[in-house]
Amino acid sequence: MRWIWIDRFLDFERAKSARAVKNLSLAEDHFADHFPGYPVMPGSLLLEGLAQTGGILVGEANDFREKVVLAKIPKAVFHREVLAGETVTYEVELLQLRAEGAAVRGRVLVESEVIAEAEIFFAHLDQSRSQQAFGEHNFVFSGELKHLLGLAQIKARRTEPAPGS
Amino acid sequence: MPSQKEIYEKVSATLVEALNVEEEDIRPEATLQGDLGAESIDFLDIVFRLEREFGIKIPRGELFPESIFQGDPEFVQNGRVTEKGLAELKSRMPFADLSDFAKNPEISAISNLFTVDMITRYIEHKLKEPKPSEPAAS
Numbered sequence: 690m691r692w693i694w695i696d697r698f699l700d701f702e703r704a705k706s707a708r709a710v711k712n713l714s715l716a717e718d719h720f721a722d723h724f725p726g727y728p729v730m731p732g733s734l735l736l737e738g739l740a741q742t743g744g745i746l747v748g749e750a751n752d753f754r755e756k757v758v759l760a761k762i763p764k765a766v767f768h769r770e771v772l773a774g775e776t777v778t779y780e781v782e783l784l785q786l787r788a789e790g791a792a793v794r795g796r797v798l799v800e801s802e803v804i805a806e807a808e809i810f811f812a813h814l815d816q817s818r819s820q821q822a823f824g825e826h827n828f829v830f831s832g833e834l835k836h837l838l839g840l841a842q843i844k845a846r847r848t849e850p851a852p853g854s
Numbered sequence: 855m856p857s858q859k860e861i862y863e864k865v866s867a868t869l870v871e872a873l874n875v876e877e878e879d880i881r882p883e884a885t886l887q888g889d890l891g892a893e894s895i896d897f898l899d900i901v902f903r904l905e906r907e908f909g910i911k912i913p914r915g916e917l918f919p920e921s922i923f924q925g926d927p928e929f930v931q932n933g934r935v936t937e938k939g940l941a942e943l944k945s946r947m948p949f950a951d952l953s954d955f956a957k958n959p960e961i962s963a964i965s966n967l968f969t970v971d972m973i974t975r976y977i978e979h980k981l982k983e984p985k986p987s988e989p990a991a992s
Binding site (some may be wrong): 760761763764783784787788789790792810812 | 874895906946
């Protein structure tokens with residue numbers, strides 16, 4: 690199973706906000722069990738998609754040098770269930786970015802209807818745990834996320850104002 | 855400049871959000887770890903929220919110093935903070951009430967210094983500081 694819970698970025702404004710879309714397909718394995726005959730997108734996976742959108746926003750702000758890990762979800766509210774066949778949009782805005790980590794506020798929407806809201810807190814692993822050594826390799830932004838990250842970077846470049854403008 | 859009561863109320867609201875505790879659990883002497891169940895990542899979350907709530911900058915390690923003594927034997931001996939260590943603590947955390955701790959300065963009790971009252975005093979202390987001046991236009 691690939692751990693990518695967003696399909697595509699719609700907007701990406703460096704160190705400010707991002708919007709990504711996720712199409713919920715009945716072919717996704719989790720719908721077989723959650724629940725048989727009633728395919729509800731698990732709330733935890735909605736949060737994962739929101740966190741991936743936010744995590745890439747936070748990571749890109751430092752050119753993916755930091756190991757950005759989901760540290761805490763201080764608040765999450767779900768307004769209704771989302772079923773297979775729907776398309777959700779993840780919207781995140783950066784609240785704060787510091788050397789040790791970042792906070793984002795996010796919303797999950799289906800068209801203009803707000804499905805869930807959450808605050809997500811990310812830590813920069815090396816900066817927030819000074820005693821532990823995690824090595825040079827950035828294992829957060831590698832492998833499966835790398836491709837999406839590349840797409841996000843392309844998108845970021847596209848929306849960045851041209852030098853001198 | 856908000857009153858001490860206003861600061862305390864905002865600090866309480868911040869802790870309710872950051873630690874998901876009930877408002878009635880928040881007392882001035884409540885310790886963040888022991889009484890309110892804060893974990894390491896919560897300290898960072900609290901710092902972030904206080905910055906947003908009060909519009910201040912909290913430099914890393916100023917409110918919640920991470921390793922004051924660095925295992926220095928001048929500061930800590932046999933699990934107890936020495937006189938010199940207490941002086942260091944006082945200079946690093948001038949806003950903390952060290953009177954109880956100083957009576958029995960076991961290093962293991964140091965987390966008890968982190969109380970709701972300590973944060974309130976810190977914010978008061980911080981709001982009195984002159985705002986960092988804008989970089990001079992050249």
